[in-house]
Amino acid sequence: MCGIVGYVGPRSAVDLLIPGLARLEYRGYDSAGVAFQDGDGIAVVKQAGRIADLERSLGKVEVRASNTGIGHTRWATHGVPNTINAHPHRDCTGTVIVVHNGIIENWLALKSELEGRGHEFASDTDTEVVAHLIEEMADLPLAEAVREVMRQAEGALALGVMRSTDPLLLVGGRRGSPLVVGIGDGENFLGSDIPAFLEHTRKMAVIEDDRVVAITPDSVEITDLAGNVVETTERFIEWDLEAAEKGGYATFMEKEIYEQPKAISDTLRGRINQSGMVSLEELGHLDERLREIDKVFVVACGTSFHAAMMAKYAIERWTRLPVEIDIASEFRYRDPVLDRRSLVIGISQSGETLDTLAAVRYARAQRSLLLAVSNVVDSALAREADAVLYTRAGPEIGVAATKTFTTQLVALQLIGLHLARVRGSIDEGSIMNLIKGVRQLPELVQQTLDRAGEIDAIAAKFADTRDVFFLGRSGDFPVAMEGALKLKEIAYTRAEGYAAGEMKHGPIALIDENVLVVGVATDSRVRAKTLSNLQEMKARGAMIVVLAEEGTEAEMAGVADHILTVPASPDLIGTVTAVVPLQLLAYQIATVKGLDVDKPRNLAKTVTVE
Ligand code: M6R
Numbered sequence: 001m002c003g004i005v006g007y008v009g010p011r012s013a014v015d016l017l018i019p020g021l022a023r024l025e026y027r028g029y030d031s032a033g034v035a036f037q038d039g040d041g042i043a044v045v046k047q048a049g050r051i052a053d054l055e056r057s058l059g060k061v062e063v064r065a066s067n068t069g070i071g072h073t074r075w076a077t078h079g080v081p082n083t084i085n086a087h088p089h090r091d092c093t094g095t096v097i098v099v100h101n102g103i104i105e106n107w108l109a110l111k112s113e114l115e116g117r118g119h120e121f122a123s124d125t126d127t128e129v130v131a132h133l134i135e136e137m138a139d140l141p142l143a144e145a146v147r148e149v150m151r152q153a154e155g156a157l158a159l160g161v162m163r164s165t166d167p168l169l170l171v172g173g174r175r176g177s178p179l180v181v182g183i184g185d186g187e188n189f190l191g192s193d194i195p196a197f198l199e200h201t202r203k204m205a206v207i208e209d210d211r212v213v214a215i216t217p218d219s220v221e222i223t224d225l226a227g228n229v230v231e232t233t234e235r236f237i238e239w240d241l242e243a244a245e246k247g248g249y250a251t252f253m254e255k256e257i258y259e260q261p262k263a264i265s266d267t268l269r270g271r272i273n274q275s276g277m278v279s280l281e282e283l284g285h286l287d288e289r290l291r292e293i294d295k296v297f298v299v300a301c302g303t304s305f306h307a308a309m310m311a312k313y314a315i316e317r318w319t320r321l322p323v324e325i326d327i328a329s330e331f332r333y334r335d336p337v338l339d340r341r342s343l344v345i346g347i348s349q350s351g352e353t354l355d356t357l358a359a360v361r362y363a364r365a366q367r368s369l370l371l372a373v374s375n376v377v378d379s380a381l382a383r384e385a386d387a388v389l390y391t392r393a394g395p396e397i398g399v400a401a402t403k404t405f406t407t408q409l410v411a412l413q414l415i416g417l418h419l420a421r422v423r424g425s426i427d428e429g430s431i432m433n434l435i436k437g438v439r440q441l442p443e444l445v446q447q448t449l450d451r452a453g454e455i456d457a458i459a460a461k462f463a464d465t466r467d468v469f470f471l472g473r474s475g476d477f478p479v480a481m482e483g484a485l486k487l488k489e490i491a492y493t494r495a496e497g498y499a500a501g502e503m504k505h506g507p508i509a510l511i512d513e514n515v516l517v518v519g520v521a522t523d524s525r526v527r528a529k530t531l532s533n534l535q536e537m538k539a540r541g542a543m544i545v546v547l548a549e550e551g552t553e554a555e556m557a558g559v560a561d562h563i564l565t566v567p568a569s570p571d572l573i574g575t576v577t578a579v580v581p582l583q584l585l586a587y588q589i590a591t592v593k594g595l596d597v598d599k600p601r602n603l604a605k606t607v608t609v610e
Contacts, residue, residue, distance in 0.1 A: 001394025002087070002101040003027035003073040004179070005196045006160045006170045009187020009217045013037075013069030014058065016189075016200070021071045022051045023195035026245055026252070026397055027101075028075025030377070031086035034058070035097040035162065036069035042097050042164045046086035067217075068168055070160040070190070072099035075395055076377035078107070079124030089128040091135035092119055095164045098134070100127035101192055102156035102177040103392070105270040110152065130159060138165075143214040146171045147225050150212065155269060160190050172213045179207040181220055183234060188215040194237055195244045202237045253398030253490070253597045257583050258449055261442040263393040263403040264576070267410045272439065276432045278417040283387050287422045289369050293343045296323040297368075299331050299359040300347035301607070303401040303485060307347050307373075307408040309478035314416040314572045318434075319425045329355035329610065331362065338366035345371045345415070349396065349404035350606040351379020358610065360384050373411050375404050389415060398598045399605050400490050402583050405482065406445070409576045413438055437570035441577065444567045448580045455581060458545060458562050459588030465516045468493055469507070469537070470582070471500040472520035473530050475572045479547075480520045483582030490597045491590040500533040513541035518585070519559075520547045522566060522578045527552065534559045547581055549574070 003024025007013045013036045021032055032054040033046025043066075047057040051073060072087035079085035087099040104110070107126035110133065115121065119132040130149050137145035142163050150157070156176030162169070172179050172190045182189030182197030182204050189197035190213070194204060205220065207213050211230060213222045222230045239248060249255035273279040283290070296315055298308040305327055312323040324336070328346075338344065344363035348356045351374035360370055361384065372385035375393050382388040391407035417434060420426045462468070468487060472480035481497030488495050498507060500519070511517070519534040521527050527548075538544050538559050546560040549568045556563050566577045590597045 001027045001075045002192070003196070004070070004099050004101055004158060004160045004190060004192045006070040006172065006190030007187070008068045008168055008170050008215055009184060010067060011187065012065045013067060014063050017069050017071035018051065018055060018058070019199070020191065020196040021073045023241070023245065024073050024192055025051055026395060027192060028073050028395055030074055030076050030081030031083065032071070032073045033086045033088050034069055034071040035088040036063070036066035037164070037167050038064055038066060040164060041094060042162060044088050044090060044097065046083055046088065048081060048083045048086060068162060068170060070097065070099050070162055070170065077103055077390065077392055078126040080378035085123045085125050087127060089123060089125060089131050091131040093135060095138070096131045096134045097162045098127060098131045099160040100130060101158040103266065103269050104129065104153045104157060105155035106153065130161070134161065134163070142166050142169060142171045143212055143223065144227065146173045147212050147223065147227060149173070150175060150210065150225055156266070158192060168216055170215050172207060172215070174207040174211055175209050181205045181207060181213055181215060183220060186217050188217065188220055190215065193244070193247070194239065195241055198237060198241055198244050204235055204237055205232045206235070251398065251598050253400055253402060253587060256396055256398050256403045257580070257587065259394070260403045260406050260580065261446040261449070263407050264410050264445060265442045266392040267407040268439065269392070271414055272435055276435055277428065278414055278421060278431065278435055280389065280414060280418045282389050283371070283415070283418055286369065286387055290343070290419060290422050292341055293321065293369065294341045296321050296343045296345065297336065297338065297363065298323060298325045298345045298347065299328040299356060301328050301353050301355050303405045303482060304347040304349060304356070304408060306478045306482040306485070307405060307412055309481065310409055310475060310572065310575050311345065311412040311416065313475055314413055315419060317572065318416045318420040319423055321419070326359065328353070328359040331359040338363055338368045340367040340369070342366070342368040343371060344368045345373065346381050346385065347373045347408055347412070348379070348381050349375040349391070349401055349408065351376045351381035352606050352608055354608050354610050357381060357384065371415070373408055373415070375407070399600055399603050400486060400597065406576050406579065410438065410441060413573060434570055434573060437573040440569070441573070444569060444577045445580055448566050448577050452584050454564060455584045455588055458564070459585055459592055462516050463589050463592040465514070466494060467510065467514065468495040468516045468518060469503070470495060470497045470518045470520065471503065471530070471533060473500045473523065473526040475523045475575050476520035476526070476530065476578065479575050479578045479582065480518070482579050483518060483520070483586070486583055486586035487589065489603060490586055490600050491593060491595060493589065500530045503533060504536060508536065508540065511537055511540040511542050513543070515542045516545065517542040518545045518547065518582070520578060521556065522547060522549050522574050523571065524549065525571060527555070531555065531559060547578060
């Protein structure tokens with residue numbers, strides 16, 4: 001996720017681009033840059049860091065008033081977040097300038113063809129191929145050149161392009177990543193999102209997928225990829241700025257919950273090949289070592305630890321390798337037995353959690369193979385590891401992890417299946433079947449979100465309940481743990497996640513008619529046993545909400561006071577869908593209680609102390 005802003009009109013472009021970028025900083029903030037017409041050429045100023053750092057850099061250069069410009073705030077996916085990889089990117093001649101949000105899946109192939117034709121690349125990004133491709137089309141109108149790029153590029157792209165030979169023209173293109181046009185009076189804007197230009201105009205047009213837009217101060221022309229002009233529907237924006245930054249959602253957390261289908265698609269992008277087989281380029285160079293591994297350790301904290309719990313079930317089931325999981329802050333103190341045949345997977349959305357870093361550094365000292373799962377490119381954890389699988393969820397502003405968790409689950413499922421393929425522990429047909437299930441997740445999560453309304457009444461009924469247990473077995477156990485953590489951290493409700501079968505060994509003493517039990521019973525292998533455990537809770541007076549797979553409602557009816565359902569998925573894959581109603585339940589309860597879900601008390605998004 002990145003933010004794009006563009007301006008063409010009579011005012012000074014840079015003066016408009018910088019506040020526009022600041023409004024889009026929620027979309028990414030590891031580096032930023034602007035490009036603007038400067039005499040006969042185009043000047044580019046870019047900088048690693050936040051928009052404030054870019055402003056400081058701009059203060060050091062002479063910025064002549066310019067009427068056309070584009071800007072970008074970056075959330076790295078390809079290439080570390082440094083100044084060279086910051087956008088905008090240029091072609092060999094500095095004539096073509098490009099900003100991009102998304103992932104160009106076939107960029108390596110395009111880059112090697114371009115290099116073969118003599119192009120020199122300055123950055124490690126996928127984006128730069130666009131500038132060089134357009135350089136080769138100097139005789140075409142810019143909009144046609146962008147259409148041609150969109151025909152060649154695979155994957156998700158929102159583009160903003162300018163060319164020094166076309167002053168007062170900006171061209172945008174969209175497939176998969178958002179792009180909107182702000183329609184002004186004698187001036188026009190491009191943006192990844194409405195806040196980019198909301199101070200200047202309330203008139204806008206949404207660019208649909210596989211469309212190219214050319215804007216000048218007085219015109220907006222949208223075409224399809226064949227060049228046919230497409231009618232533009234102007235809309236009037238009613239939102240205020242704050243609502244616009246949250247995309248119309250009440251909070252960032254709510255927005256991030258609803259972004260999960262897209263975030264999961266981004267995590268999957270380019271990681272499953274044409275034949276439907278998992279293909280992780282990031283791990284390819286380690287395949288030989290992965291075949292020699294005899295034990296796996298997974299270390300993480302908080303929500304990321306719940307992803308580790310799922311990874312244990314998945315990796316053991318699919319590879320038959322023994323897997324140990326550790327809360328990272330405990331790992332070093334038990335003197336774990338590691339050596340160079342151990343694979344250690346560190347999971348951290350921020351990649352900066354000190355406990356997790358300390359754990360992987362300990363493993364590094366034992367010469368173990370280190371793999372990181374992180375959402376932040378070039379984070380400390382990523383730098384520590386032999387290989388990284390980025391979750392590509394985009395920035396998460398709400399303190400409670402939501403989309404970073406579900407994308408961690410998906411990334412770990414891909415790692416488990418990659419290991420199974422490389423080690424030949426299950427046959428290719430079975431792997432492809434599981435992959436089929438993984439591929440359906442964006443759609444199934446969307447279907448689950450579409451039914452969020454069913455949770456409102458349950459949330460209202462139990463908002464004042466003081467004690468809640470979340471119970472599950474097997475793949476449902478980490479989901480239960482995560483449901484409890486969400487409720488604790490944003491609704492301040494005392495909640496415990498427990499293995500359903502363990503309740504009878506002690507905690508059942510706490511059960512009475514004031515306790516709510518949320519039973520997670522989506523895993524078909526253990527459903528009957530979970531149901532028996534829930535009966536034990538009901539017999540002691542607890543109120544029971546059951547989360548079950550569609551089609552199993554009749555089985556649940558005898559025990560449940562309320563039933564929530566999710567669509568069926570293959571074993572363990574369904575953990576991704578199952579957690580969504582529990583995120584929504586915690587969210588709704590916190591909302592009923594009138595709490596600040598984005599900034600819960602006492603918590604920090606990144607924990608850099610031990
Ligand atoms: O950045 P990390 O994934 O390493 O963070 C780990 C935990 O601090 C984090 O998951 C925390 O539990 C969140 N508040 C969960 O919502």
